[in-house]
Amino acid sequence: MRQAGRYLPEYRTLRQGRDVLEMARSAETAAEVTLLPFRYMPLDAAILFSDIMVPVAEMGATVRIEPGVGPVVDEPIRRPSDVRRLRALDPEADVPYVLEAIRLLRKELEVPLIGFAGAPFTLASYLVEGGPSRNQEMTKAFMHSDPRRWDLLMELLGTAVLAYLLAQVAAGAQAVQLFDSWVGTLDPSDYATFVLPTTRMIFEGLAETGVPRIHFGVGTGELLPLMRDAGADVVGVDWRVPLNVAWERVGFDAAIQGNLDPAVCLAPWEAVEQRALGVLRRAAGRPGHVFNLGHGVLPGTPVATLQQLVHLVHERTEWVNDSAEEPQ
Amino acid sequence: MRQAGRYLPEYRTLRQGRDVLEMARSAETAAEVTLLPFRYMPLDAAILFSDIMVPVAEMGATVRIEPGVGPVVDEPIRRPSDVRRLRALDPEADVPYVLEAIRLLRKELEVPLIGFAGAPFTLASYLVEGGPSRNQEMTKAFMHSDPRRWDLLMELLGTAVLAYLLAQVAAGAQAVQLFDSWVGTLDPSDYATFVLPTTRMIFEGLAETGVPRIHFGVGTGELLPLMRDAGADVVGVDWRVPLNVAWERVGFDAAIQGNLDPAVCLAPWEAVEQRALGVLRRAAGRPGHVFNLGHGVLPGTPVATLQQLVHLVHERTEWVNDSAEEPQ
Numbered sequence: 001m002r003q004a005g006r007y008l009p010e011y012r013t014l015r016q017g018r019d020v021l022e023m024a025r026s027a028e029t030a031a032e033v034t035l036l037p038f039r040y041m042p043l044d045a046a047i048l049f050s051d052i053m054v055p056v057a058e059m060g061a062t063v064r065i066e067p068g069v070g071p072v073v074d075e076p077i078r079r080p081s082d083v084r085r086l087r088a089l090d091p092e093a094d095v096p097y098v099l100e101a102i103r104l105l106r107k108e109l110e111v112p113l114i115g116f117a118g119a120p121f122t123l124a125s126y127l128v129e130g131g132p133s134r135n136q137e138m139t140k141a142f143m144h145s146d147p148r149r150w151d152l153l154m155e156l157l158g159t160a161v162l163a164y165l166l167a168q169v170a171a172g173a174q175a176v177q178l179f180d181s182w183v184g185t186l187d188p189s190d191y192a193t194f195v196l197p198t199t200r201m202i203f204e205g206l207a208e209t210g211v212p213r214i215h216f217g218v219g220t221g222e223l224l225p226l227m228r229d230a231g232a233d234v235v236g237v238d239w240r241v242p243l244n245v246a247w248e249r250v251g252f253d254a255a256i257q258g259n260l261d262p263a264v265c266l267a268p269w270e271a272v273e274q275r276a277l278g279v280l281r282r283a284a285g286r287p288g289h290v291f292n293l294g295h296g297v298l299p300g301t302p303v304a305t306l307q308q309l310v311h312l313v314h315e316r317t318e319w320v321n322d323s324a325e326e327p328q
Numbered sequence: 329m330r331q332a333g334r335y336l337p338e339y340r341t342l343r344q345g346r347d348v349l350e351m352a353r354s355a356e357t358a359a360e361v362t363l364l365p366f367r368y369m370p371l372d373a374a375i376l377f378s379d380i381m382v383p384v385a386e387m388g389a390t391v392r393i394e395p396g397v398g399p400v401v402d403e404p405i406r407r408p409s410d411v412r413r414l415r416a417l418d419p420e421a422d423v424p425y426v427l428e429a430i431r432l433l434r435k436e437l438e439v440p441l442i443g444f445a446g447a448p449f450t451l452a453s454y455l456v457e458g459g460p461s462r463n464q465e466m467t468k469a470f471m472h473s474d475p476r477r478w479d480l481l482m483e484l485l486g487t488a489v490l491a492y493l494l495a496q497v498a499a500g501a502q503a504v505q506l507f508d509s510w511v512g513t514l515d516p517s518d519y520a521t522f523v524l525p526t527t528r529m530i531f532e533g534l535a536e537t538g539v540p541r542i543h544f545g546v547g548t549g550e551l552l553p554l555m556r557d558a559g560a561d562v563v564g565v566d567w568r569v570p571l572n573v574a575w576e577r578v579g580f581d582a583a584i585q586g587n588l589d590p591a592v593c594l595a596p597w598e599a600v601e602q603r604a605l606g607v608l609r610r611a612a613g614r615p616g617h618v619f620n621l622g623h624g625v626l627p628g629t630p631v632a633t634l635q636q637l638v639h640l641v642h643e644r645t646e647w648v649n650d651s652a653e654e655p656q
Contacts, residue, residue: 267472
C-alpha cells in the first residue's frame, strides 16, 4: 500500500491543469503529494511522488504525461541511430528537485522513504513505442533486429538509472524500488538475454549502499527465478501468482512484495477482506513479506477501502517497523 | 498459424469502409476471407473468419468493431439488472450466416476447418467494460460485488456459446477453439470460482461431437492446470511460458498449441527462425503439439515471414495431416 497519493481527492485538485512532470519538478509539490496518504492512514513507509519518465525527460526525450493515457513520447526512438539523442544523466545537475524532495521528506517523515526508478526495459518501451503499448512490439522488433544497438540503449539507461538511484539514496532514500512494469511481456529467454544483465548491474551497483532493493513487475510469473538472479532483496509479485507459488520460484531467502489484485479494491469490503486474508495466509510462516497491491491503486478505488485494508493488515501481521507503535 | 486473413492486403481492401461484423454477416465474405491465407501458404487447417462478438451482437448487445480499438459496446452492462437485456441465442435463427459460411467452406477446403467462439469471461469483459481494457476492473468488480448475478451472466453466455459451437460442428466445423483471450488477468482462485465451471460445461457439452476442442488464452501461465481441468483436448499457451514448462502444468496427456511471440515476426527472418526452432525443440518428443503464434498475427507482419515460417515448420516436423502431401 506504499503508493504516493494519486488516488486521493487532494491530488486531483493539485493536478488540475498541471502536467505530472511539472509537479514532479517542484520539490515542494512532490513532497506534499508523497505525504498525502498519511492524512488518511498509518502507512509503514512512504514512496516518493514522481514519475518513471522524469530522468529520461532530462536526458533529452520529449515526454509528456497525458491524463488517462500515460507517458507519451513525441519523437520516439524508431531507428537505432535515434538512441544518440539521449544524453547521460547527471542526477545532481539534471534532477536536483527529486533529491531536494527526498531531503524535505526525510525531515517530515517518521517512517522510511522509498525512492524509485523505472527499469531500463520499461523506459525503453515508452521511448520506442511512443507511449503505453499492449504488445511492446516495436521494442521487441528493435531488440531482435539490432541486438548491439539494443545493448547500447540498455547500457545508457541502466547507467542513468543506477546513478539516479544512488543519488536518491545519498539524498536520504531508505529503500529503492525498480519498476519494470511491462517486462512481463517478454519470454524468459529474451528476458535473460536482453534485460537481465542491465538489471543485475543496477542491483549490484546499489549493493554497497546497504538499502533494501525492491524489484517490481507485472505478469512476471515465469520470470521470477530470473528476477531473483538479478539480485534484488525483495521481489514484487502480481496477483496472478499465489504467494506460496511465487516463493517457490524466487527462493525462500528472498522477501516478496504483493499481491492483492487492485481491482478487488473496487468491490465491497467483505470481498476485499476475504482476499487480503488469503494473501496473508499464503505468506504465513515466511519472513519478509511486504503486503501490497499487485499493481497501482486504480482510479475510483474508495479511500475507505484502503483505510480498512491498512487496518486489517496491521491487525493481522506482526508489526516490524521499530519506529511505529505496537498494534492493538 | 491457423488464423484468418486479417493481416493480408486483400483483407484490408475488402474491409475498406465496412464493419467487421457486417463482413461476418455475409457468409460469402466470411468464406472468402477464411480462404485468403491459402493463396499465400499451405496451412494445415483453416480458421473461420468471424468475430467473437458476433453471437452477443445477435443476443441484443450494441456492439461495433472500431478499427484500431476492437469491440466497443455502446451500452455496457453496468448494473447487474442490465444482464436482462441479453436474449438467449438460437444459432439457426440468429447466426445463420456463420453456419452458411461453414457449409460453403467445407465445399472448398481440403484441410480441416476450425470453428470458434469467444469464451464467456472474455465476452463478459467487453460487455461490462464497454471495450478493450487493460485491467478488466469493472468486470472483476461485478463478479466480486454480485457473484449470483455474475453466475447468471456466465450461465447465459455459456449456454449461448455451447449452442453456437454445437451448431458450428453440425454445420461442418471439424474442430472448435474457445478464445478466452483476457482470462489471464484473473488470479487462479477467481478463475476457479467465477470462470471454470462455465468453461467446463461448454467443453463437456462439446464432448459428444468428438471434434478436437482447443482452449486459448493469453498470460495464463498460472491458470494452465485449471484450464486442463476445464476439459479441452488442446490447451493454448502464449510465449511467456516455455512449452516444456507448460506441459508440466497441463499434463503430458493433453496437446499444446503455441507459442511463438507474434512480435518476433516483426524482426528479420534469422531471429524468427531461431525462436521458431526453439519452440519446436521444446516440443520435441511429445505428441500433440500444434505450432502457432502465442496470440494473433500483429499488423505490419511481413507476409513473407509467415510464408517462411510455415515452410520451416513443415520442413522440421512430422506431417500429420493425412490429406496433405509428404514434406521434402
